[in-house]
Amino acid sequence: MSRFRRGVNSWTRIALIVGILIVAGAFWERALPAAGPDDASKASAQDTGVYTPAHPTVFDAVKEFFNSRPAAVQPIAFTHKVHLANGLQCVNCHTGVDEGPDARIPSVNFCMTCHQVIAKDKPEIKKVAAYRARGEDIPWQRVYGFEPSAHVKFNHAPHIRAGVQCAACHGDMTTQTVAEPKVNLTMGYCVECHQQKKVSVDCVTCHF
Amino acid sequence: MERRDFLKISAAGGAAAALEGCGNPDHHLIRFIPEEDLVPGIATWKPSICTQCPAGCGLLVRVMQGDAEVVRKGQLGILKMGLAKKLEGNPAHPINQGKLCPRGQAGLQVTYHPDRIKGPLTRSGARGSGQFKPVSWDEAMKQLVGQLSALQRGKQESALAILTSPLRGQRKTIVDRFAASFKSSPPVEFGFFDDGVVREANLRSFGVASLPTVDLGQTNYVISFGADFLGTWNSPVAQAIGYGRMRNGRQGQRGKLVQVEPRISQTGASADEWVPSSIGTEGIFALSLANVILQEKLRPSAAAGRAGDAIPGWSQGLGDYAPAKVEKQVGVPAARISRIAREAAANAPAVVLIGDAAVAQSNGLFNAMAVNALNALLGSVGKPGGILFSSPEIVQTGKTASPAKGSAVNDSLLSLVNRINSASDAVKVLMLYGANPVFATPQALGVHDAFEKIPFIASFGSFIDETSAMADLILPDHSPLESWLDDAPPSGSTRTVLSVAEPAMHPLHDTRAMPDVLLDLAHQLGGDLGKALPWKTYDEAIQAEFAALYKEKGTKTAKDADEFWKTTREQGGWWSAEETASPVGAGKAGGAPVKISAPAFDGDASSFPFYFLPFASQLFYDGSLAHLPWMQEAPDPLSTVMWGTWVEINPKTAEKLAIRQGDLVEIASQHGQLRAPALVTPGIAPDVIAMPIGQGHENFTRYATGRGANPISILAPMQVAETNSLAWAATRVKVSAVGHGKLVLFGGSLTEAPAQPR
């Protein structure tokens, strides 16, 4: 490799040139993937009437490239800790997680089945009630998930059937208020577990 | 340093420098509270009915939760809702048995089409300018009620005309009852491929004015005169299923398909034997086959019964049609005719079909009735492996049947046009639904100009097309997947079928089901109308029909009407357990024998040397599906053309006219001309020029507008004798090369020749 070692300066220069080329290329064509099909709010930020996996801007592409996702700011300071301490289980609210690929994020109506009565004077609960009164659902922000460009088709149900604990991938929620990405779900993380449990690590197990 | 890191650094350096501060303004749409409770990622399957063509196949719609941008109470937001994701055939449905054709698959794109009309519109510019402005439903209904009550006040009820595509089920009942009790002129149904001639012929030969169910699965020998029964004719999915069985579904028994037509259709391409006969001589060909069978005493002439009696000279053995005497006229050697006749007689059950261009001739009715007689002679009518007719009494349960109207459809459109032209106030209001006659009739008929004279046109369609562009008011229907549906397809299954479907998904836009609007209209107008249409909604009307059906047919399978209603909805409809297709002859006598005649053509042979043969497009059907991008980009099966149209020319003819593949050619009839690129193909007679129907829309969404040319536009306004159907394959044309055309063929093909068939 020593033949190819260069000084820091030349690296920077190469980096700069390549970078400019990438930027130019990105403006030339709308480049690189971004929002998934169900990420409607993101896609409509710059509504052209066309849905495309392209990033709205190069900046978005760069952010994704560096795995930099802004911390999700939730509209309600929902506290997982309190709900779990009161004896609720994950699947009570995130229903469907043991049936298919995705877990439900409950709608405002679901929250209000309990909060019609419980803690209805707390400010955050009042916010929830106000959403419903306006006929709006709570715009929860996604915490975990894979970028569309990762082409990962994750399915919760078989993992739960195999006895994988929710905490294995989502961290210990009994200590969290709003959910935070405590576990970095890289491919290495997935593969390690698959190998330990002697499950297939064939690419098409997850990527298709 | 690894490649990945290198890329990251280089990208970062450039991008960060160039784009600092170039953020993404996050204006998020609000989210509405979901109206339904679905598990994300899990598909539910809902039965529905395909409305892409008249076959009436059953669907299963794959519904999954997704985020849709919708308008609710005037506000744009995101709604988590069940969305149709894929259409499959309904395995329980007797017609398509879980299978679905390409047109049916693309039904999904009707619902999600970007140019669907999203709410009621009124015309804001000059008529036909395509300028509309949105109005509320209340305002739109007020306008229509105002127009109709003005007619009532002026005792001019008959100045209301209703023009629809061919309808069935309660949708038809509602339209018919509305028309009858308003005392409008009788509703007109228009479809380009309405098969009116075949219906009329079947009425005369067999006493049943409907298309037959073809029992291909059990037949051993098929002769098809022009009927593209594997493509678009009659009930193509049901027929393709039967064809698969006929070909290789029975141990050691493989049927033969003989296709008689001057241009290879998709069905002809699958045939064991393609017989290019002269255009319009199908009836003579059929009688020649009958002559051989009678002459050689393979079957007795009386076997043809009434269908034979309707053919002059039948009982005398049809001596004038001996193969040697007609071979020149038919264009097929006598020996070949005799061989086919013997093969058909020896391989019972054999079945003979006729349709499409073979009946769109001046002598089309004769052609169809000659084929009917041949079928009867072969003993294939009402028998397994032959053609069967659903017992009309049973289909009429709940008053859903399409009445035996014969060729009334085109007749009515013609008479509507004549009526509009007869007096200035003959038609003051037109209600338009599903039909697009401005596109699908020859320009020479003058439909566009006639409609210009109608003071007020209200359209219920989901799209702006050539006809609805002339509307003053648009009250858009739901898409079929968003709507209740019911259907009573008369052919395709030997069982009686009454399909029903609830909406597979909530409406995306501010639309209302056409039958619901009519019911609302009836109640607002009141009087007889309200009484004739007692139901508040369309689904109530369907439920009433199924309650009646329960009393008649369902008491054995369900304990009460409610359970019957529930199970039929879950199944996608009701179908009889046993085969109900009856031997024919039960109906009344057929009437006068048909006149035998040679085909006549518009335009003289010296200045217009070619027969012009428009044909149904496998992907666009009659042009009503040209707005779907999947249909545009799917390569045509025979030509592989995408996103366009073409003109088929025999290589010898092309050579003579110095036309090369892809050249732009001009096709001119006595009534107009058009231009399209040439496709040189051996599968067409040298004196025939063929062209697919479907493209050439002047105004039909972003995907179809201004694409290709419309062969219907240059046709002669010629009629099939003894009917009033359009003889759409009876026009002569001339052809000349005019320059370079654009022919988009699907490039993907093998790099080397594939293994040859053994």
Next chain:
Amino acid sequence: MPHHWGMAIDLDRCTGCEACVVACHAENNISTVGEDQAARGRAKHWIRVERYYEGEFPDVKMKFMPVLCQQCDAAPCEPVCPTFASYHTSEGLNGQIYNRCIGTRYCANACPYNVRYFNFYNPEWDKPLNLQLNPDVSVREVGVMEKCTFCIQRIKAAEIQAQAEKRELKDGEVKPACVQSCPPTAMVFGDLNDPNSEVSRLAHSNRGTKLLAELGTLPKVTYLQRDSWHGAENT
């Protein structure tokens, strides 16, 4: 024993109707590219219907042949891929891993069947046509090669379902979109490792041939050639 997925296509039944083509578009989120790109040969049809003419008027014979990825066991596309995006899966499929693909297009050059399609642009759907997208299938971006997967998402879903119910997959339980739609049942899909499956039976039919078998690619699609009518002797 792992599954070894294969297909049989009976050309005696195929009517060339294109139901498979459109079903595939709907199932697999294949974007339409529009007239101009289609004219440049960039239309994507993971399955296509080829048709061949024989003879001259009036003695013309035609045949249809649906062509899709043959999922070769000795696939020319696999060894040429520098990033192992194109590789052989444990169930014998020619996998195409989009996030590995860097768009060299070597695989498409190597494929003798011309069944690999490249995304020259980002796919686009005029809204709300994007609502038709199948959430079980990735949307491929610009610069990525794509091709028939034998509807891997349907295979996976059926396998997971069978596993949940603690049973083996039944023959005919997995149907790719093309097979499911096919009106004359010209296409049959199943496990070639199961000697009793319908597809195994058809793969050994005496009408069975492999496309370009002489190249030694060991395709897993068997074409049953057109039969001829045997009734002529009776007349």
